[in-house]
Amino acid sequence: MKSAQHGVKVSILGREFFVGCKESERDSLQNAATYLDKQMREVQSTGKLIGVDRCAIMAALNISHDYLELRRKRTESADTKSRVRSLQKKIEDVMQEQTQLTL
Numbered sequence: 001m002k003s004a005q006h007g008v009k010v011s012i013l014g015r016e017f018f019v020g021c022k023e024s025e026r027d028s029l030q031n032a033a034t035y036l037d038k039q040m041r042e043v044q045s046t047g048k049l050i051g052v053d054r055c056a057i058m059a060a061l062n063i064s065h066d067y068l069e070l071r072r073k074r075t076e077s078a079d080t081k082s083r084v085r086s087l088q089k090k091i092e093d094v095m096q097e098q099t100q101l102t103l
Helices: 023-044 052-102
Strands: 007-012 015-020
Touching (some): 007 023, 015 023
Antiparallel strands (some): 007 015
16 A cells, blocks of 8 residues: 655646655745746746746756855855854953963
């Protein structure tokens, strides 16, 4: 006996797809499909006549670029936080030494 198939029906550029997923991932998958549909419609709205395949590739490229930029900024932010913590530690150490010298 097969288990019940879990998934979600999504619509991208007016085409419907059934995508299998865990029950706990349904909302996330639906949000991803909605975002992809929006991105593909933006690519199509440029007015240039392009096929669905090219539209999908351009949308994927735009999404990948945005993701990598976000990841780069997150890494830079983590590096900055690490440097600030290191400087704070050095300042605290110097202040502690100064306190001990004045006693």
